[in-house]
Amino acid sequence: MKSVNENKEKRKHFLLKLGMKKGNFFEHLDIKIIEWLAMEASNSKTDIGVIVACIIEDAYHEEHE
Numbered sequence: 493m494k495s496v497n498e499n500k501e502k503r504k505h506f507l508l509k510l511g512m513k514k515g516n517f518f519e520h521l522d523i524k525i526i527e528w529l530a531m532e533a534s535n536s537k538t539d540i541g542v543i544v545a546c547i548i549e550d551a552y553h554e555e556h557e
Contacts, residue, residue, distance in 0.1 A: 529543055
């Protein structure tokens with residue numbers, strides 16, 4: 493089983509290899525969407541990152557079923 497740090501480093505290396513830098517995705521979203529994400533996170537008692545990850549994962553699985 494890989495440690496959390498190993499997984500983070502692997503993800504970081506993968507993104508850098510693709511030419512992607514860690515950035516602020518909020519810059520690309522409308523304020524109404526950000527407010528909706530914040531409300532969803534609050535209702536789920538989690539952070540926005542978890543909500544965004546779930547949305548992306550759902551979209552991925554929908555496309556690959």
